[in-house]
Structure formats: C-alpha cells, structure tokens
Amino acid sequence: SGDNVGGGRSGAISPPPIEDSVQKIDVNPPRGTRDFPPEDMRLRNWLFNHFREVSRSFGFEEVDFPVLESEALFIRKAGEEIRDQLYCFEDRGNRRVALRPELTPSLARLVIQKGKSVSLPLKWFAVGQCWRYERMTRGRRREHYQWNMDIIGVPEVMAEAELISSIVTFFKRVGITASDVGFKVSSRKVLQEVLRCYSIPENLFGKVCVIIDKMEKIPIDEITKELKSLGMSEEAIKDLLQVLSIKSLTKLEEILGAAGEAVADLKQLFSLAEKFGYSEWIQFDASVVRGLAYYTGIVFEGFDREGKLRAICGGGRYDRLLSTFGGDDVPACGFGFGDAVIIELLKEKGLLPELSLQVENIVCALDHYLQGAAAAVATRLREKGQSVDLVLESKPLKWVFKRAARTNAQRLILVGNSEWQRGMVSVKILSSGEQYEIKLDELE
Numbered sequence: 001s002g003d004n005v006g007g008g009r010s011g012a013i014s015p016p017p018i019e020d021s022v023q024k025i026d027v028n029p030p031r032g033t034r035d036f037p038p039e040d041m042r043l044r045n046w047l048f049n050h051f052r053e054v055s056r057s058f059g060f061e062e063v064d065f066p067v068l069e070s071e072a073l074f075i076r077k078a079g080e081e082i083r084d085q086l087y088c089f090e091d092r093g094n095r096r097v098a099l100r101p102e103l104t105p106s107l108a109r110l111v112i113q114k115g116k117s118v119s120l121p122l123k124w125f126a127v128g129q130c131w132r133y134e135r136m137t138r139g140r141r142r143e144h145y146q147w148n149m150d151i152i153g154v155p156e157v158m159a160e161a162e163l164i165s166s167i168v169t170f171f172k173r174v175g176i177t178a179s180d181v182g183f184k185v186s187s188r189k190v191l192q193e194v195l196r197c198y199s200i201p202e203n204l205f206g207k208v209c210v211i212i213d214k215m216e217k218i219p220i221d222e223i224t225k226e227l228k229s230l231g232m233s234e235e236a237i238k239d240l241l242q243v244l245s246i247k248s249l250t251k252l253e254e255i256l257g258a259a260g261e262a263v264a265d266l267k268q269l270f271s272l273a274e275k276f277g278y279s280e281w282i283q284f285d286a287s288v289v290r291g292l293a294y295y296t297g298i299v300f301e302g303f304d305r306e307g308k309l310r311a312i313c314g315g316g317r318y319d320r321l322l323s324t325f326g327g328d329d330v331p332a333c334g335f336g337f338g339d340a341v342i343i344e345l346l347k348e349k350g351l352l353p354e355l356s357l358q359v360e361n362i363v364c365a366l367d368h369y370l371q372g373a374a375a376a377v378a379t380r381l382r383e384k385g386q387s388v389d390l391v392l393e394s395k396p397l398k399w400v401f402k403r404a405a406r407t408n409a410q411r412l413i414l415v416g417n418s419e420w421q422r423g424m425v426s427v428k429i430l431s432s433g434e435q436y437e438i439k440l441d442e443l444e
C-alpha cells in the first residue's frame with residue numbers, strides 16, 4: 001500500500017542521522033518581548049475580556065489588521081518618537097515593511113479600503129500587539145498590547161465624550177475610581193489659535209505638537225530651542241508656553257475669547273461629561289497635546305493621581321488622517337490603552353484579580369485497560385459542556401489527587417473495574433470529600 005516513506009512500521013528504514021549538532025538555544029523570548037505562561041495569560045485574558053465587554057456594551061465592533069504593515073503607513077515627518085523607534089525592515093521581496101507601532105493608521109487604511117461599502121458612523125475596536133525598536137540601553141519593552149476604540153464619521157464632540165465614557169466604564173469595572181485616576185483634557189485647537197496669532201505656518205503644527213508633548217520629559221530650554229529651530233520667535237514661544245500652563249477653561253476663554261472652536265469644543269465636552277456622569281474624572285489642562293502628529297482637536301490622557309506612573313491611556317480627534325492617506329475627508333477620533341501601565345496601577349491599588357486554573361472534572365482510569373472507558377466518560381462530560389482534565393497515562397492515585405488539588409478540580413471521577421462492570425463510575429466531590437457511585441448515563 002504505497003511506499004513506506006519516512007520509516008513506517010513495515011520495511012522499517014532507520015531514520016536519517018541527526019546532521020545538525022544539538023546546540024542549546026536561548027529559551028528566553030527576544031529582547032523586549034514577553035512570554036505569557038498560563039498564570040500571565042489568565043491575567044491578560046481577564047484584562048482583554050474587560051476591554052472587549054466594554055467595547056461591545058458601547059455598540060462597537062471588533063476589527064484587526066496585520067501586525068506587519070507597509071512602512072509608508074507610519075512615515076510622518078513630525079519628529080515623533082513613534083517614527084524614530086519604528087520596527088521596520090526590508091522583506092525578501094525588497095519591500096519596506098514595519099511591525100505596527102500603533103493601530104490607528106491601519107484602521108484608517110481599512111476604512112479607506114472599505115470606502116462606500118460601509119455606512120458611517122463606524123464604531124470599531126481592536127486589541128492588538130504593537131511594536132517599537134528601541135535601543136535596549138533603556139531596557140524598555142519592545143512590544144505591548146493596545147486596546148483601541150475609534151469612531152469614524154462623527155464631527156461632533158459627542159464622539160470624544162462617548163469614548164471617554166467607555167474608558168470610565170472600564171475603570172469602574174475593575175474597581176478604579178475617580179480618586180485613583182483622572183483625565184487631562186484639552187484641544188489642539190488651543191495651540192492652533194495661538195500659532196495663528198503669530199502666523200506660524202500650518203505645516204509646522206504637527207511638529208510643534210510633538211515638541212510640546214515632550215514638556216514634562218525634557219528641560220524647558222530644550223523645548224524652547226526646538227521651537228526656535230522651527231522659526232518661532234521668543235515672544236511667540238513665551239505666549240505659547242503661557243497659554244499651555246492654563247488649567248482653567250474660564251481663564252482660557254479670557255485669553256482666547258469665546259468665539260474660537262477650541263473653547264466651544266471644550267465647553268461642550270465638559271457639559272456632556274456632566275450628562276454622562278463622569279465630571280469628577282476630567283479636568284482641563286492646556287498642556288496636554290499628546291505625542292502623535294495627526295491629532296487635530298480634543299485630546300485627552302488618563303493619568304494616575306499619585307503621579308507615579310506614565311500615562312495610562314490617551315486619544316483624541318484626528319480629522320485629517322484619512323485624507324492624508326488619500327481617502328475622503330472623514331472626521332475621526334479614538335484612543336489607545338496599553339496593557340502595561342494599567343497592570344502596574346492595579347497592582348498599586350491591590351486590585352489585581354485572583355485567577356487560578358479551574359477545571360470541573362478530573363477523570364482517571366484505575367487500570368490501564370480502562371483508559372478507553374475513561375475516554376468515553378470524559379467525552380460524555382465534555383459533550384455536556386463540562387471541562388475535563390483526562391489523566392492520559394497510568395498514574396498512582398497519589399499523583400492524581402495532587403494534580404486535582406493543583407488544578408482546583410471540583411470532582412474526581414474514577415473509572416474502576418468492579419464499578420465499570422456494573423455500568424458505574426465513582427465520583428468524589430473534592431471540596432467536601434463526599435463520595436458516591438453513579439450510573440454512567442446519569443453522570444452530568
């Protein structure tokens with residue numbers, strides 16, 4: 001029946017010699033990346049389930065994109081860190097590609113690709129791994145998972161208010177309160193209106209934002225130097241930094257007047273926050289600009305009030321992104337929420353959940369020849385929706401009890417000869433120790 005290939009049983013051919021010398025491989029994951037062994041994967045699933053349940057409760061649909069994208073999707077000339085750390089390379093087809101550093105450009109690409117086949121507004125969410133290539137000198141991670149929610153096709157500030165509401169909903173679900181975290185909210189239109197007063201060219205807007213976003217990270221004279229290199233005068237820089245220090249919307253209105261879009265948008269957002277019931281979570285802070293060049297309006301970031309951690313999440317309006325990719329001028333806003341800072345915050349607050357392995361049944365044959373019977377018992381329970389850890393080899397009972405304890409099994413089902421002859425199995429409820437025999441067809 002056909003040639004024996006690869007040393008089948010009949011006409012056995014000895015397997016080829018192992019040519020490659022066995023060399024010990026590095027069993028750690030690549031620098032800056034993580035494995036998720038079961039206990040870490042349980043926490044990750046717990047977190048992502050909350051992300052997904054909140055998104056769905058807001059009527060959003062899940063989407064995803066390739067981790068690998070054309071490098072062109074992320075080439076922006078605004079001096080962003082995300083560009084400097086792009087994990088990019090040339091593939092075997094000589095194409096310039098990159099591991100995505102964020103999800104928003106992929107989302108914009110898919111919206112454009114879908115074109116008229118989708119009706120606006122779109123409410124999409126994604127949970128995806130994002131990458132950066134950072135010199136390991138700083139020993140930081142090179143990958144993280146980001147939860148994104150985006151609303152495409154709604155120009156009103158109601159969209160940003162809805163997004164912030166979804167994040168507040170997530171925080172409440174995991175036990176975080178407005179005493180633990182807040183949102184700093186501003187609008188890039190504040191910056192825009194100041195720059196216009198000094199006739200700073202629009203094309204410098206993105207670059208100025210990226211520089212301003214470094215305010216808390218590099219010395220102020222470095223900020224001033226970089227702004228000067230863009231051609232801003234000392235007076236313009238002084239006024240700009242003065243406006244950016246404003247923490248009150250009333251004060252902002254005094255400076256910019258009530259007629260501008262910046263003040264109108266922000267007043268509308270704070271009014272909607274009242275209606276959504278999360279006023280205590282948000283505060284105006286003109287210094288918030290976020291580090292992505294494409295934001296055009298409201299921007300916000302979640303922060304821990306103790307000031308120990310980096311930003312928990314961030315987002316805003318990006319009304320021009322789709323058109324810069326050649327798509328129609330479609331308004332859009334969204335946020336990114338990383339999987340690292342939130343876990344640090346939950347640890348700080350003692351809110352990490354206890355997540356142990358749980359299995360409902362462990363099934364074990366008491367003799368080797370009853371393995372088939374044990375398989376039948378396991379299958380029957382599984383068909384009834386029960387989880388079963390089937391002991392796959394002959395093991396001493398002591399071993400089985402130890403495994404049942406480690407897996408927090410609720411029931412131990414033993415398949416023994418005398419019981420099986422009578423169509424029975426023996427059940428032990430591990431929490432109470434109660435033990436009884438039961439007919440197989442009554443087991444559930």
Ligand SMILES: Nc1ccc(Br)nc1
Binds near residue numbers: 142143
């Ligand atoms: N954009 C980005 C990607 C990966 C990590 Br870790 N941090 C930021």
